[in-house]
Amino acid sequence: MLITNKLNLPKPFVSAVEREYEYKDKQYSVTTILKDVRETLLTRRHNDEIEQDVADMIWLIFGTAVHSVLENSKEENTEFKEEHFAEEVFDGYKLSGQADLFNAETKTVTDYKTCSAWKVVYDDWEDYRKQLLMYAWAFRKMGFEVEKGQIVAVIKDHSKTKAKVDNTYPQYPVYTKQFDFSIKDFEEIEKFILEKFKEIKKYENTEDTELPICSEEARWNDGDKYAVKKKGNKRALRVYDTLQEAEEHLKQDENLELEIRKGEDRKCLEYCSCCKFCNYYQENYGGKVE
Numbered sequence: 323m324l325i326t327n328k329l330n331l332p333k334p335f336v337s338a339v340e341r342e343y344e345y346k347d348k349q350y351s352v353t354t355i356l357k358d359v360r361e362t363l364l365t366r367r368h369n370d371e372i373e374q375d376v377a378d379m380i381w382l383i384f385g386t387a388v389h390s391v392l393e394n395s396k397e398e399n400t401e402f403k404e405e406h407f408a409e410e411v412f413d414g415y416k417l418s419g420q421a422d423l424f425n426a427e428t429k430t431v432t433d434y435k436t437c438s439a440w441k442v443v444y445d446d447w448e449d450y451r452k453q454l455l456m457y458a459w460a461f462r463k464m465g466f467e468v469e470k471g472q473i474v475a476v477i478k479d480h481s482k483t484k485a486k487v488d489n490t491y492p493q494y495p496v497y498t499k500q501f502d503f504s505i506k507d508f509e510e511i512e513k514f515i516l517e518k519f520k521e522i523k524k525y526e527n528t529e530d531t532e533l534p535i536c537s538e539e540a541r542w543n544d545g546d547k548y549a550v551k552k553k554g555n556k557r558a559l560r561v562y563d564t565l566q567e568a569e570e571h572l573k574q575d576e577n578l579e580l581e582i583r584k585g586e587d588r589k590c591l592e593y594c595s596c597c598k599f600c601n602y603y604q605e606n607y608g609g610k611v612e
C-alpha cells in the first residue's frame with residue numbers, strides 16, 4: 323500500500339500505519355473473508371498500487387493504540403492473548419487470524435474494538451459476531467472448548483450529555499456485548515468459511531472486470547426507494563421500499579407521479595480502498611484507474 327501524507331502530519335503518524343502486510347498464497351484472514359470476493363481479490367492483487375492517506379487512517383491508529391495498551395497486561399494462567407492461527411480449511415487453503423484474548427476456563431474468546439455509538443444504539447453486531455465465531459471455530463480446531471464470545475467496544479464518539487437524557491443510548495464510553503455459541507452456530511460458520519474459500523478458489527484467476535459485483539449489502543446500499551409525489555412538487559408524499567407499494571398508492575389519484583431514488587453504494591464511494599481498480603465503481607461513479 324502506498325501511504326500519502328497530505329496534511330504533512332509528524333513522522334510517527336506515518337510510521338504507525340506503515341506496516342508491510344505480507345500476503346501468503348492460499349491464506350486469507352478472518353477480516354478478509356468477511357468481505358465479498360471482488361473486494362478481497364482486488365485488494366490483494368493491487369496492494370502495491372492502492373493509495374491511502376494517513377489522515378484517513380486516524381481511526382486505525384486509534385484502534386491500534388487501544389490494542390497496544392490492552393496487550394501489555396499480563397494474562398492469567400488460563401488466558402492466551404494475541405494467539406495467531408492459520409487453520410486449514412480445504413485443498414491447502416488456510417484461514418488466518420488473531421483473537422485478542424482467549425480464556426480457557428470461561429471458554430470465552432474476546433475481541434477489543436473501537437466503534438461508534440450507533441453500533442450500540444442499533445444493536446448492530448452481526449459482523450463482529452461472525453468474526454468472533456470464526457476465532458472460536460479456529461480455537462476449537464486447535465483442541466480448545468469454546469462456548470462464548472465477547473466484544474469489548476470503546477465508543478469513539480460517546481456523548482455524556484446524550485447518555486443523561488436517553489436511556490437507550492450507551493451509558494458509558496465502553497460497552498461489552500456477549501454471545502453464546504451453539505453447535506448450530508459452529509456448523510453454520512464452518513459452512514460459511516468453506517463456501518467463501520471455494521468462491522475464492524473459483525475466482526482467483528478471473529480477470530478483475532469479470533469478478534462478481536459485490537452484493538448490495540456489501541456495498542452498503544439500502545436499495546432504490548420509490549417516492550410518490552404530487553405532479554410538479556419536489557417533496558414526496560411518501561417514500562416506499564418497493565415499486566409495488568408505490569404503484570398501489572399512484573392508483574389513488576391521477577395527479578400523483580413516481581420518482582425513483584437510486585440507492586447509493588456508500589461503501590464503494592467512501593470506504594473501499596480498492597475502488598480505483600473496480601470497474602463497477604468506475605462505471606457508476608466515474609472513478610478512473612491511475
Ligand code: SF4
Nearest residue numbers: 536590594597600603
Ligand atoms: S468499489 Fe464497491 S463493488 Fe467495487 S470492490 Fe469496492 S465495494 Fe465492491
